[in-house]
Structures are given as structure tokens and as C-alpha cells.
Amino acid sequence: MRAAMSGFAMLVSLLALLPLGFVVWVAIEVGWKTVLTLVFRPRVGELLVNTWLLEACAIPLAILLALTLAWLTERTDLPGARIWAWLAVAPLAVPAFVHSYAWITLAPGLHGLFGGVLVSVLAYFPFLYLPVAAQLRRLDPALEEVAAALGHGPWRVFFRVVLPQLRLALCGGSLLIGLHLLGEYGLYVMIRFDTFTTAIVDQFQSTFGGPAGNMLAGVLVACCFLLLGLEAALRGTARYARVGAGAARQPNKVRLRRATGPCLLVPLLTTALALGVPFVTLARWLVAGGGAVWDLSAIGDACGQTFGLALAGALLTTLVAIPMAWLSVRAPGRLQRALETCHYYVGSLPGVVVALALVTITVRVALPLYQTVATVLLAYALLFLPRTVVGLRASMAQAPVELERAAMALGRSPAQAVWQVTIRLAAPGAAAAMAMAALGITTELTATLMLAPNGTNTLATEFWSFTSEIDYAAAAPYALLMVLLSLPMTLLLHAQSQRAAGR
Amino acid sequence: MSFLIVERVGKRYGTVTALDGIDLAVTAGSRTAVVGPSGSGKTTLLRLIAGFETPDAGRLVLDGRVLADGASAVPAHRRDIGIVAQDGALFPHLTVADNIGFGLDRRQDGYETGVLALMDSVELGRSMAARRPHEISGGQQQRVALARALARKPKLMLLDEPFSALDAGLRDAMRKAVAGALSGAGITSLLVTHDQVEALSFADQVAVLQEGRLAQVGTPRQLYLAPKDAQTALFLGDAMLLAADLGDGWVDCAFGRLAAETGGRRGPGEIMLRPDQVRLTSAPSPSPSGDASSYGTVTDVEFGGAICTVAVSLLNGSAHPLPLLVRCPSTDLPLVGSRVQVTILGQPHVFAPQP
Numbered sequence: 080m081r082a083a084m085s086g087f088a089m090l091v092s093l094l095a096l097l098p099l100g101f102v103v104w105v106a107i108e109v110g111w112k113t114v115l116t117l118v119f120r121p122r123v124g125e126l127l128v129n130t131w132l133l134e135a136c137a138i139p140l141a142i143l144l145a146l147t148l149a150w151l152t153e154r155t156d157l158p159g160a161r162i163w164a165w166l167a168v169a170p171l172a173v174p175a176f177v178h179s180y181a182w183i184t185l186a187p188g189l190h191g192l193f194g195g196v197l198v199s200v201l202a203y204f205p206f207l208y209l210p211v212a213a214q215l216r217r218l219d220p221a222l223e224e225v226a227a228a229l230g231h232g233p234w235r236v237f238f239r240v241v242l243p244q245l246r247l248a249l250c251g252g253s254l255l256i257g258l259h260l261l262g263e264y265g266l267y268v269m270i271r272f273d274t275f276t277t278a279i280v281d282q283f284q285s286t287f288g289g290p291a292g293n294m295l296a297g298v299l300v301a302c303c304f305l306l307l308g309l310e311a312a313l314r315g316t317a318r319y320a321r322v323g324a325g326a327a328r329q330p331n332k333v334r335l336r337r338a339t340g341p342c343l344l345v346p347l348l349t350t351a352l353a354l355g356v357p358f359v360t361l362a363r364w365l366v367a368g369g370g371a372v373w374d375l376s377a378i379g380d381a382c383g384q385t386f387g388l389a390l391a392g393a394l395l396t397t398l399v400a401i402p403m404a405w406l407s408v409r410a411p412g413r414l415q416r417a418l419e420t421c422h423y424y425v426g427s428l429p430g431v432v433v434a435l436a437l438v439t440i441t442v443r444v445a446l447p448l449y450q451t452v453a454t455v456l457l458a459y460a461l462l463f464l465p466r467t468v469v470g471l472r473a474s475m476a477q478a479p480v481e482l483e484r485a486a487m488a489l490g491r492s493p494a495q496a497v498w499q500v501t502i503r504l505a506a507p508g509a510a511a512a513m514a515m516a517a518l519g520i521t522t523e524l525t526a527t528l529m530l531a532p533n534g535t536n537t538l539a540t541e542f543w544s545f546t547s548e549i550d551y552a553a554a555a556p557y558a559l560l561m562v563l564l565s566l567p568m569t570l571l572l573h574a575q576s577q578r579a580a581g582r
Numbered sequence: 583m584s585f586l587i588v589e590r591v592g593k594r595y596g597t598v599t600a601l602d603g604i605d606l607a608v609t610a611g612s613r614t615a616v617v618g619p620s621g622s623g624k625t626t627l628l629r630l631i632a633g634f635e636t637p638d639a640g641r642l643v644l645d646g647r648v649l650a651d652g653a654s655a656v657p658a659h660r661r662d663i664g665i666v667a668q669d670g671a672l673f674p675h676l677t678v679a680d681n682i683g684f685g686l687d688r689r690q691d692g693y694e695t696g697v698l699a700l701m702d703s704v705e706l707g708r709s710m711a712a713r714r715p716h717e718i719s720g721g722q723q724q725r726v727a728l729a730r731a732l733a734r735k736p737k738l739m740l741l742d743e744p745f746s747a748l749d750a751g752l753r754d755a756m757r758k759a760v761a762g763a764l765s766g767a768g769i770t771s772l773l774v775t776h777d778q779v780e781a782l783s784f785a786d787q788v789a790v791l792q793e794g795r796l797a798q799v800g801t802p803r804q805l806y807l808a809p810k811d812a813q814t815a816l817f818l819g820d821a822m823l824l825a826a827d828l829g830d831g832w833v834d835c836a837f838g839r840l841a842a843e844t845g846g847r848r849g850p851g852e853i854m855l856r857p858d859q860v861r862l863t864s865a866p867s868p869s870p871s872g873d874a875s876s877y878g879t880v881t882d883v884e885f886g887g888a889i890c891t892v893a894v895s896l897l898n899g900s901a902h903p904l905p906l907l908v909r910c911p912s913t914d915l916p917l918v919g920s921r922v923q924v925t926i927l928g929q930p931h932v933f934a935p936q937p
Contacts, residue, residue, distance in 0.1 A: 221671040224634045225727075227658035228665045229685030230734055236659075239684075243675040331634075 080493035101436035145207035176265025207252035262429030368552030392459035404471035426465035474508020591640030615781035618791030633658030664731030
């Protein structure tokens with residue numbers, strides 16, 4: 080059983096290594112000299128500056144915003160704190176390129192670094208808010224009290240005791256945002272801000288898999304690894320769990336008193352910008368477009384295709400995740416850790432890199448697969464692999480190994496035992512993991528644009544083609560549908576973080 | 583001269599009264615224990631003194647400085663009060679040395695020697711300095727917590743059941759170490775615990791809290807031997823409660839006539855004897871001479887190591903039908919069924935009439 084699972088997991092890991100292998104292969108193929116001239120040129124420098132300026136501006140701002148909101152909703156008597164907590168997660172339901180669509184409608188002049196940072200922070204800060212708020216809720220208030228008894232005022236307690244304990248949450252959230260900033264395409268095209276991803280898609284559309292585009296992809300992969308390494312270094316090896324037995328007391332809430340008014344402005348303003356702007360813009364375009372934009376046959380077709388791709392993609396992603404999830408629960412070891420790394424790293428790659436790799440590989444070695452649904456599904460499986468592995472692993476851990484052994488003692492083969500007992504028990508978690516992958520696929524744009532066969536119309540690509548033609552009214556129904564479809568995932572995320580904190 | 587004064591302090595949570603009119607005075611350099619069953623409000627009292635919560639009523643004064651008067655209060659970080667929490671509450675992101683030095687100014691000369699001296703004062707090996715809290719044992723964690731609180735030389739040290747998470751043997755050693763370290767530094771301390779043995783052995787002054795009110799305050803000896811009522815008596819240890827007829831300097835009870843301080847009262851009353859006031863000696867069988875009330879038959883023996891429990895039913899069973907439970911050393915344990923003579927050491931305590 081273990082050998083079979085290891086075999087499958089190795090196969091999936093090999094597939095996951097394809098994008099990285101592609102970059103290395105291209106570099107070897109074109110030769111060191113060409114690599115140097117392609118990488119060390121002003122254009123790449125420009126993109127590097129742009130990308131890192133974006134990261135360096137957006138991440139600290141997102142940290143500041145998320146930390147303030149989390150503290151206000153978790154640690155103060157802010158009126159309506161529970162509602163504000165929901166509203167702080169809700170912007171995730173709006174795909175990033177719909178955020179920029181809303182902003183570009185509201186302020187057509189918005190562009191460049193300022194625009195990019197503004198929309199990025201509003202679209203992605205919930206990735207930080209979620210873990211930080213959950214961690215704040217879990218902190219043991221006794222530590223803060225002890226620090227106060229040792230003579231530290233509220234501000235010093237916050238910086239010396241609370242903030243260090245939020246380090247893991249801050250690092251994890253920042254990494255997630257950083258990777259999204261590297262991989263996002265639609266947002267920055269609309270806001271007219273050049274990043275590696277937009278440049279690679281441009282190159283792809285003009286030269287189709289030329290070495291220049293491939294080398295940009297190589298630099299982008301290097302940027303991803305740099306972020307991953309940076310996060311690992313900052314995270315450190317320190318332990319942040321509570322020392323001692325028993326449950327922590329609920330923290331005391333800070334009374335805002337006269338500061339309530341100004342403090343309310345923070346969530347109010349954030350909600351207005353991150354939710355109000357997209358919804359008002361959508362409503363405006365829907366009203367302006369009237370009944371004419373609801374071309375039901377086209378919308379129905381896009382919905383059907385999206386559902387089909389999302390369902391098939393999610394199913395594939397979950398199936399290929401089973402061996403890895405089973406191995407990490409049942410047979411942890413050195414090999415398993417190495418395989419797990421392969422499974423996880425691929426999820427941090429931008430969609431554009433995965434798509435470029437698959438295009439090049441299918442064209443060169445498996446032409447019949449080029450521009451087929453199979454290739455698109457493989458890209459989805461690679462991009463959303465970490466989501467399903469994590470979900471499956473958690474739910475498999477709930478199924479004790481003794482049950483599997485009991486099933487085998489009752490005459491089931493190992494494979495039957497896993498399938499009939501462990502997978503059966505893990506089904507609810509697997510369904511949730513599948514839903515996460517499906518909803519990710521619903522709003523996926525870059526890889527779908529680059530890989531899908533001609534005639535593929537998903538909600539995201541239709542939305543994209545209408546906005547490219549500046550037909551914002553016709554794009555509005557597609558945006559609305561994507562938001563509505565993403566809402567359940569947002570609710571799920573929020574509910575999970577609440578449960579993790581024991582509420 | 584009272585160092586810490588707690589005056590008519592009250593605290594409510596919604597409709598629940600946690601503390602009601604607490605009055606307590608603590609002298610400088612002394613050790614006080616607040617003891618009470620769980621839910622009696624002892625931790626609330628400690629949190630009010632520490633400044634983590636504000637009293638609804640009453641005053642708190644430390645060394646002549648008003649800490650809280652009604653709802654206006656000095657914040658915790660300006661109170662000069664150290665605290666050692668139940669599980670230590672060590673900062674998990676800092677090393678042992680950094681934990682101990684948390685309240686000190688790093689830039690000051692002698693920071694590092696100060697930290698090492700503190701480690702010595704709580705008998706913590708210097709090799710522990712670079713470890714993380716989760717890498718050391720529970721007892722060591724408590725030592726770190728104590729050293730951390732001692733670092734700022736607080737005027738008052740609050741100990742919130744600091745020994746309850748430790749196992750029995752370690753608990754005694756830690757209690758001695760903490761008492762030693764505190765008196766060595768001359769720091770007034772206040773221990774909160776639900777363990778009466780701990781309270782009696784640690785403190786110069788013990789305060790018994792019951793349902794948010796102070797039942798009695800006094801020295802451990804006073805409280806143990808002369809509790810105010812039956813509830814307090816039973817909380818501080820096993821006790822025999824007997825009905826008695828009070829006379830002038832004596833009481834008549836199941837053990838016959840015993841000398842006692844009756845305070846001039848006459849008539850029916852209630853007295854208390856601690857099991858360790860009763861001695862058993864083997865008596866000749868079958869017929870006793872003299873007063874039948876001081877003889878009994880052993881009905882059960884429970885071996886418990888250093889202290890064993892012997893059940894004795896008195897010969898004149900009508901006066902006291904239930905068997906008496908008596909503490910005996912393990913040597914010379916009487917056999918079940920043997921006849922023993924019962925001797926009372928010291929005097930029984932006569933409860934004051936309940937209002």
C-alpha cells in the first residue's frame with residue numbers, strides 16, 4: 080500500500096516539477112550566453128524594480144491595515160465587531176481583476192504604482208486579516224498581564240509581547256499576498272502597471288514561447304523562491320505555542336470610549352473602498368446596461384463551461400492529492416517530506432509560469448495535447464494542489480489507522496481498506512477541499528487564457544474579453560456571477576478560522 | 583504598620599457578586615495566603631490588586647499610595663507589583679534569560695550579571711539561560727517566572743497558585759525555594775491557593791475566602807486550632823465536630839469531661855477537635871476500668887504510609903454513634919477488633935454561637 084501510494088505521489092511530484100524543469104531546460108537549451116543577455120537587460124531591470132516596489136509598498140500597507148482591523152475587531156469593544164470581521168474577509172469574494180475593473184471605472188486616470196498598490200492592498204489584505212485575527216483571539220492574555228506587571232505600558236506590551244506572537248501569522252499572510260502580487264495578471268493590465276506576469280503574457284502573445292518570455296518566467300520563478308526563502312528565514316524556528324496546561328482565559332476587551340468614533344472610521348472606510356466600490360460600480364454598469372447585457376445564451380454557455388471545468392479540475396486535483404495526503408498522515412518520513420515540498424511549491428508558482436511551461440512542453444513533445452481540455456485541467460491541478468493536499472490531510476488525520484487495519488483484518492485488500500474506510504471518513508473534508516479548488520478555478524484567468532482550446536468561454540475569460548473591448552457594461556453580469564460564486568468560499572474560510580480559534 | 587490595605591473592596595460580574603466588602607491588611611515583609619475553594623473569588627482579589635481589573639467599590643493602598651479608589655485606578659504597569667501565574671506565563675518567543683530580563687533595561691550596565699544573579703537566587707542552573715520555555719520542566723518554568731518577577735524588585739509579589747501545576751514532591755521543594763527567595767529579598771508576598779496545607783505552611787497570615795467574603799483572617803495556628811465556624815474548620819483540615827454541654831472551664835462530650843476555654847458560656851454548644859489531637863493506646867480487654875467514654879473498639883484500619891487512619895467506635899456508642907476517625911503513625915497500629923484507650927491532647931475548640 081505504502082509503496083503504491085509513494086509511487087503515485089512521486090508521479091504527481093514529477094508533474095509538479097515540470098514548470099521548474101521547464102525553466103532549467105530552457106536555460107540549458109538557449110545557452111548560458113543568451114541567458115545572460117536576456118536576463119541582464121534594461122527591460123528586466125525595469126520589471127524587477129516595478130515588481131519589488133509593488134511588493135515593498137503593498138505588503139507593509141496590507142500588514143498595517145490588517146493588524147489595525149484585527150485588533151479593533153478582536154480586542155476592543157468596537158460596536159458591531161462581529162459584522163466588521165465578516166466585512167473584512169468579504170473582499171476576497173471579489174476577484175482581483177474585478178477590483179481593478181471597479182476602480183478603473185470610478186477613476187479612469189488611476190494607473191501605475193499608486194493604482195497598483197491601492198487595488199492590491201484592498202483586494203488582498205484579507206489574506207493577512209484572517210490569520211492575524213485568528214491568532215490574536217488565541218493569544219493567552221496572561222502573558223500581556225505579566226508584561227504589564229513587569230512595568231511595560233500598553234504600547235510596549237503590544238510591540239514586545241503581542242506582535243512577536245503574531246509573527247507566524249504575519250509571515251504566512253504576507254507570503255500569500257506576495258505570491259499573489261507576483262502571479263496576478265488581470266489586475267495590473269487594467270491598472271496599466273507592468274509586472275513580470277503582464278510582460279510574460281505580452282511576450283507570449285507576440286512571440287509565442289520565445290526565449291525572451293521564457294527567461295522572464297525564469298526570473299519570476301526566482302522571485303517566488305526568494306519570497307519563499309525570505310519567509311522561511313523570517314519565520315524562524317521559534318515556537319509560539321502557549322507553554323503550560325489548561326485553557327487560556329478570554330482576553331479582556333479594550334474600552335475605546337471616546338476613541339470609538341475615529342476607530343469606527345477604519346473598518347467603515349476599508350469596507351467602503353474594498354466592497355463599496357466594486358458593488359457600486361457593478362450596480363452602476365448593470366443599471367446602465369439594463370436588460371441588454373443579459374445575453375442569456377452566452378452567459379449560460381460560459382456558466383456551463385465554467386462549471387464543467389471547475390468540477391473536472393477539482394475532481395482531478397483532489398484525486399492526485401490523495402496519495403500525498405495519505406502518506407503524510409500514515410507514513411511520515413524523509414521521502415514523504417521531500418515529496419510534500421514538491422506538492423506545495425508548485426502552488427506558489429504564478430499561473431503564467433505553469434501555463435507557459437505546459438504550452439512549451441505540449442508543443443515540443445506532446446502536440447496532440449496542445450490546447451486541449453486535458454492540459455488546462457493539468458494546469459489547474461498543479462496550481463491548486465496545495466489546497467486539496469492540506470484539506471485532505473487534515474480530514475484523513477481524523478480517521479484512525481486502527482480502522483484501516485480492522486478493515487484489512489476483515490478481508491479487505493489494503494487499497495479497498497483505504498478507499499472504503501479512510502477516504503469514506505475523509506469525504507466531508509475532501510468535499511470542502513474540492514470546493515476550494517473549484518472556486519479557485521472559477522475565477523482563474525491567466526492559465527485559462529493561455530491554455531484553453533479555441534472556443535472556451537469561462538466567466539473569467541468572457542469578462543476579460545469584454546473589458547478588453549472596453550465594454551464594461553457587458554462585462555458586469557460575468558463579474559457579478561463570479562462574485563456570487565466566490566462568496567461561499569469566503570464564508571468557508573471565515574468559518575474555518577473561527578473554528579480554529581475555538582469559537 | 584500595614585503595607586497593603588484592602589478596604590471594603592467589591593467586584594461584580596453582571597449579576598454575580600465575585601467579591602463583597604473585603605477588608606485585609608498585610609504587614610511589610612510578611613507572607614499572606616488567601617485560601618478558599620474554587621469560585622470563592624480569590625483569583626479576582628489577586629487580579630484587582632495586580633491591576634488587571636478595577637474594583638467596583640472600595641480602596642486599595644500599597645505602601646501609602648492609593649492604587650484604586652472606586653473606579654479610578656493606577657494601571658498595572660505602574661503599580662510595582664510582581665506576579666507569578668499558575669502556569670508561569672513565560673513568553674514562548676523568548677529564551678529563559680530574555681524572559682528573566684524582560685522587565686529590566688537591556689542597555690543598563692550589569693544587565694547580564696543581573697540576570698545570572700537572579701537565576702542563582704532561584705537555584706536555576708546557568709546552563710538554562712539559552713533554552714526556550716518549552717524545553718525546560720514545569721518546576722524550572724516556575725523558577726524562571728519567579729526570577730522574572732523578582733528582577734524589578736517589586737514592593738509586593740503576588741503568587742497565583744504557582745505550585746498547583748507541579749507534582750507533590752516538587753511542590754514542597756518549590757514552596758520552600760520561593761519562600762526563601764522572597765524573604766531573602768525582603769519582599770512582601772501574597773499567595774492565592776485552594777490548597778490549605780500550602781497556605782498554612784507558607785504564610786504568616788492566612789485569610790479564608792468563602793463565596794466572595796472573608797470568613798476569617800489570622801495566623802495559621804489560630805485558624806487551624808480556633809476556626810470561627812464549622813465550614814472554616816473543615817476547609818482547613820479534617821475535624822471532629824461534636825455537640826457538647828458547656829460548663830465553667832470544661833465541656834461534656836462523647837469523650838467525657840474535657841478542660842476547655844468556654845468564655846463564660848453555659849449550656850449546649852458545639853466543639854471541634856482535630857484528628858491529630860486524639861491518641862490511641864492499647865487497653866486491656868475485656869472490661870475497662872473508669873470512664874467508659876475514653877475506651878473504644880477499632881472497627882477499621884486504613885494503612886496510608888506515614889499517616890494511617892483508624893476508625894474507632896466508642897464503647898458508650900449512644901453518645902457518639904458514628905465511628906471516630908483518628909490519625910495514627912504507622913508503627914504500633916492497633917488491630918481491627920482490639921480495644922483502645924482514647925486520650926485527648928490539648929483542649930477542644932468551642933465555636934462561638936452563630937448569629
